[in-house]
Amino acid sequence: MSVITSRTGTENGRITINYEKCNACGLCVMVCKDFSLIMEDGRLKVSDRPLFGCLGCGQCVAVCPHDAIMVEGRTLSSADFEVLKSDNLPDYASLYQLLLNRRSIRDFKDKPVPRELTEKILAMAVTAPMGLPPSDVGVMVLEGKEKVRQFSFDFIDMLKKARWMASPAALKLMRPFIGKENYLMFKTFVTPMVNFFAETREKEENYLLYDAPLAIVFYGNLSDPADPYIAATYATLAAESLGLGACMIGSIGPFLKNMGSDFKKKYHLPPRMRDSITVVIGYPRIKYRKTIGRSFERVYYA
Numbered sequence: 001m002s003v004i005t006s007r008t009g010t011e012n013g014r015i016t017i018n019y020e021k022c023n024a025c026g027l028c029v030m031v032c033k034d035f036s037l038i039m040e041d042g043r044l045k046v047s048d049r050p051l052f053g054c055l056g057c058g059q060c061v062a063v064c065p066h067d068a069i070m071v072e073g074r075t076l077s078s079a080d081f082e083v084l085k086s087d088n089l090p091d092y093a094s095l096y097q098l099l100l101n102r103r104s105i106r107d108f109k110d111k112p113v114p115r116e117l118t119e120k121i122l123a124m125a126v127t128a129p130m131g132l133p134p135s136d137v138g139v140m141v142l143e144g145k146e147k148v149r150q151f152s153f154d155f156i157d158m159l160k161k162a163r164w165m166a167s168p169a170a171l172k173l174m175r176p177f178i179g180k181e182n183y184l185m186f187k188t189f190v191t192p193m194v195n196f197f198a199e200t201r202e203k204e205e206n207y208l209l210y211d212a213p214l215a216i217v218f219y220g221n222l223s224d225p226a227d228p229y230i231a232a233t234y235a236t237l238a239a240e241s242l243g244l245g246a247c248m249i250g251s252i253g254p255f256l257k258n259m260g261s262d263f264k265k266k267y268h269l270p271p272r273m274r275d276s277i278t279v280v281i282g283y284p285r286i287k288y289r290k291t292i293g294r295s296f297e298r299v300y301y302a
């Protein structure tokens with residue numbers, strides 16, 4: 001038995017050791033933080049006292065210099081492991097330059113993103129780390145401006161029905177229960193945002209997903225809440241590396257956690273959705289000339 005995920009249940013990884021190839025170097029034992037592997041009398045063995053049960057993280061297979069160990073199950077198969085290429089790696093300077101060049105892009109050319117590029121973006125996004133393997137992140141792709149628009153307007157129509165909850169009177173009533181910070185967040189951000197979406201939607205304007213030609217929703221199931229955000233971050237960087245522009249859209253996810261069962265049904269999203277984040281992608285209509293200096297709230301060495 002191992003840790004539960006929505007894709008694997010409690011199945012654990014099946015470990016196979018090829019003793020003809022294994023020279024008992026111990027590298028796999030060192031990297032396995034589940035303690036599924038032990039060295040006993042100079043021989044590699046599968047432990048009968050792991051921490052959880054093999055998680056299928058694949059680290060032991062990836063590190064073995066002699067192809068002497070394989071893990072299958074929990075979505076892994078032998079085809080998932082390929083010897084790494086170490087040429088052509090971006091150095092700090094080139095990666096940093098890509099990150100400095102990235103801006104949130106909200107103005108797109110009326111030009112579709114070819115499926116091939118979407119697949120390249122997803123190929124990078126799926127390499128993101130996750131709280132527990134295998135990734136429990138689901139991905140919904142809205143391809144084409146019309147689909148993105150329909151999704152946006154359906155979402156705004158759903159919001160409009162629940163608009164009373166963000167009205168000044170309802171907020172005043174809720175204030176003692178939601179705390180001062182949440183009250184101010186609603187008052188200064190959520191309420192004006194919902195009203196703005198509703199008013200602009202009447203004019204057939206899409207300020208939710210900015211009429212992008214591509215939108216990708218990353219959502220979590222049983223996963224760590226951070227998982228969809230990390231995959232989405234990778235997707236924005238992948239888009240940047242392909243000459244596209246992207247912007248993360250956080251204004252949909254919080255609502256879908258708590259409402260919108262018909263909307264979720266229409267888009268085949270899970271009824272009990274957890275954290276999610278949307279990324280809009282397309283060819284930028286504008287080019288930024290300058291970097292923007294950023295700072296953290298604080299950095300300190302404790």
Ligand SMILES: Cc1cc2nc3c(=O)[nH]c(=O)nc-3n(C[C@H](O)[C@H](O)[C@H](O)COP(=O)(O)O)c2cc1C
Binds near residue numbers: 105106249250252
């Ligand atoms: C978690 C998250 C949620 C965001 N949600 C939205 C959003 O709903 N709408 C939007 O226009 N931009 C959204 N953004 C983009 C931010 O506003 C943007 O990253 C920020 O203003 C900094 O600008 P830059 O990305 O160009 O550096 C979001 C960014 C993040 C990281």
Ligand code: SF4
Binds near residue numbers: 056058
């Ligand atoms: S796949 Fe991960 S958890 Fe399983 S034995 Fe290998 S290193 Fe350990």
Ligand code: SF4
Binds near residue numbers: 027067
């Ligand atoms: S890393 Fe490979 S060769 Fe080394 S002990 Fe593990 S299985 Fe054997």
